[in-house]
Amino acid sequence: MNTAPMRALRLEMLEGTRPAACARCFMVEDLGITSHRQDENAAWREEIPALVASTGADGSIAAELRTADLRLGNVCNLRCRMCSPQSTRALLPEWAAYHGVPLRHPYFDRFRGVDWFEDPAFWQLVEREAPGLQRINFAGGEPFLIDGMFDFLERLVASGRAPAMTISYNTNLTVLPPRLLALWPRFGSIRVTASIDGVGAVHELIRHPSKWEDVRDNLLFLDRRASALKLGLATNTAVQACNVFGLGRLLAFLTGELASFEVPNLTIVTHPAHLDVRVLPAALKAEATRVLDAVVADQSSRWRDRWGDEGCGRLQRAIAGICTHMNEADATALLPEFRRWSMFLDESRGQSTAAAVPELASLFTDPWPARASPRNEDTHAR
Numbered sequence: 247m248n249t250a251p252m253r254a255l256r257l258e259m260l261e262g263t264r265p266a267a268c269a270r271c272f273m274v275e276d277l278g279i280t281s282h283r284q285d286e287n288a289a290w291r292e293e294i295p296a297l298v299a300s301t302g303a304d305g306s307i308a309a310e311l312r313t314a315d316l317r318l319g320n321v322c323n324l325r326c327r328m329c330s331p332q333s334t335r336a337l338l339p340e341w342a343a344y345h346g347v348p349l350r351h352p353y354f355d356r357f358r359g360v361d362w363f364e365d366p367a368f369w370q371l372v373e374r375e376a377p378g379l380q381r382i383n384f385a386g387g388e389p390f391l392i393d394g395m396f397d398f399l400e401r402l403v404a405s406g407r408a409p410a411m412t413i414s415y416n417t418n419l420t421v422l423p424p425r426l427l428a429l430w431p432r433f434g435s436i437r438v439t440a441s442i443d444g445v446g447a448v449h450e451l452i453r454h455p456s457k458w459e460d461v462r463d464n465l466l467f468l469d470r471r472a473s474a475l476k477l478g479l480a481t482n483t484a485v486q487a488c489n490v491f492g493l494g495r496l497l498a499f500l501t502g503e504l505a506s507f508e509v510p511n512l513t514i515v516t517h518p519a520h521l522d523v524r525v526l527p528a529a530l531k532a533e534a535t536r537v538l539d540a541v542v543a544d545q546s547s548r549w550r551d552r553w554g555d556e557g558c559g560r561l562q563r564a565i566a567g568i569c570t571h572m573n574e575a576d577a578t579a580l581l582p583e584f585r586r587w588s589m590f591l592d593e594s595r596g597q598s599t600a601a602a603v604p605e606l607a608s609l610f611t612d613p614w615p616a617r618a619s620p621r622n623e624d625t626h627a628r
């Protein structure tokens with residue numbers, strides 16, 4: 247909490263500058279999209295003056311930990327197209343094959359032994375050093391697969407702390423362990439944010455090897471039990487070249503089929519850059535813009551009925567921001583890499599981007615681009 251980088255970060259924030267670590271939030275804010283930074287500032291609005299007042303001139307703080315965001319390593323059952331071995335070690339074989347190096351290559355060693363969350367001493371440290379924790383967010387990898395997290399929650403229940411705590415998750419929602427469902431009612435509140443990138447074939451293309459029916463059933467399961475389980479429910483969609491044309495179908499599903507979920511959150515994939523919507527040629531960008539404008543025109547009244555003016559406006563601004571982001575820069579230089587990565591994964595997984603996203607079929611009529619690609623960036627793209 248008081249390392250030199252954290253102290254410097256606080257001072258930058260207090261000076262009103264834009265710290266480099268916050269670039270992502272400011273990028274989406276500049277597009278008119280509500281950022282995580284803004285959501286958190288709103289959630290803690292009443293506490294902020296006291297927190298600022300208690301910050302030392304060198305940026306240090308004495309405050310006890312109230313919230314924690316724990317990214318539980320890189321164990322995941324999926325291999326999403328925009329992900330990396332930093333977040334799912336299951337991608338390692340495909341990464342090695344794609345980059346033409348052996349799986350045992352030493353570069354990959356950093357991704358193999360990420361297991362600090364399996365050490366009971368880590369969880370004991372959290373319990374001992376953060377007795378005032380009110381809120382913990384778990385992400386991954388896939389947090390619903392991590393036994394250490396279940397054990398930790400059981401100890402919080404046994405210690406009597408659970409009723410005063412909020413537990414939240416970022417999850418791919420491919421599994422809903424009964425052990426977890428039994429624990430949730432013991433806590434003050436539970437919040438689940440499901441990563442959903444499309445419906446049907448689009449979802450399965452991006453979030454391989456998940457099955458849309460399974461994820462849809464789990465969404466519906468939670469939706470129907472939201473009040474019984476004291477659940478706050480949300481979705482996050484990583485908008486990218488492969489799902490920008492399917493956004494309307496996804497939003498229609500989220501609006502029409504789910505009764506308890508908050509207004510959908512749309513984020514923009516910028517890493518890896520070859521999956522960014524900016525990679526699309528001008529004609530496809532124009533078509534995507536037309537499709538998104540039609541989605542706003544067709545669905546806005548339903549969004550307003552469902553989430554009020556504020557929620558509807560939030561979605562409208564998000565879609566406008568996606569269009570601005572897509573159209574304000576030309577990244578077609580990365581189109582060969584987009585094609586190469588997509589065709590490689592299609593062949594490796596027995597999938598077809600062209601079949602799942604017919605709007606992109608024209609990009610796949612030529613043979614493979616010959617040039618080998620640079621490495622994907624190690625950026626978690628949930």
Ligand code: SF4
Binds near residue numbers: 417627
């Ligand atoms: S994006 Fe999330 S769900 Fe998908 S592979 Fe990466 S960690 Fe797993």
